[in-house]
Amino acid sequence: MNGKEAAGRKAIDEISDGMTVGLGTGSTVYYFLQALAEKMADGLSVTGVATSEKTVALAKEWNIPMVSLNSVSRIDVTIDGADECDPSLDGIKGGGGALLYEKLVAKASEKRIWIVDDRKKVEQLGHFPLPVEVIPFGWKKVQALMENKQYHPALRRNETGEPFITDAGHYILDLHLEKIQNAAALADELDHVTGIVEHGLFVDMTDKVLIGYPDGHIETIART
Numbered sequence: 001m002n003g004k005e006a007a008g009r010k011a012i013d014e015i016s017d018g019m020t021v022g023l024g025t026g027s028t029v030y031y032f033l034q035a036l037a038e039k040m041a042d043g044l045s046v047t048g049v050a051t052s053e054k055t056v057a058l059a060k061e062w063n064i065p066m067v068s069l070n071s072v073s074r075i076d077v078t079i080d081g082a083d084e085c086d087p088s089l090d091g092i093k094g095g096g097g098a099l100l101y102e103k104l105v106a107k108a109s110e111k112r113i114w115i116v117d118d119r120k121k122v123e124q125l126g127h128f129p130l131p132v133e134v135i136p137f138g139w140k141k142v143q144a145l146m147e148n149k150q151y152h153p154a155l156r157r158n159e160t161g162e163p164f165i166t167d168a169g170h171y172i173l174d175l176h177l178e179k180i181q182n183a184a185a186l187a188d189e190l191d192h193v194t195g196i197v198e199h200g201l202f203v204d205m206t207d208k209v210l211i212g213y214p215d216g217h218i219e220t221i222a223r224t
């Protein structure tokens, strides 16, 4: 057991029969999907809405029925990972490149729960590079703007050195900020830059965080 596995498996307690569940992306969500598949083999019935092609593939492998975001009127709960989470339950997501679909699914959800290991818990956001999804057309203009603002953008690349392409066909600029003084203000600023499709700041969007520790225990922080 490690912290990610502990948190991922604990999230199964949030799921009831008949729910429509948003399925996040990443190595912590992997453990949640595994636990979900086990429960479904025992008779639990849920429908999933995936946040990435990777999650679609895992869900198919584990026979978790999937529907598209367009075809559901509501999602009961979404279980997703995060790259950093601060004491107000704001965070950075998109380390796996799925931030756009993750935010769309999160916004369509009644309840949003993050599963993280203890290394993701921070006092202040920003040490983890902030992913910003940009359209390929003219992306260097957005990069130049981010450079002018001293946001230290770096184009994300894959193992072969090519630009990383998101499931929606966009590029990612990772902003090396070190410290984010005001997450809401930065989110608002990035929301208004032409060419930026989405960013990985999730502000006021999470209801509960399950933090897993290496010894298997869980710390729960809920929005009050």
Ligand SMILES: O=C(CO)[C@H](O)[C@H](O)COP(=O)(O)O
Pocket (backbone or CB within 6 Å): 024, 025, 026, 027, 028, 029, 080, 081, 082, 083, 092, 093, 094, 095, 096, 097, 098, 099, 102
């Ligand atoms: O935002 C994400 C993907 O876009 C992930 O939730 C985040 O990167 C955490 O991943 P992991 O659980 O593998 O550490």
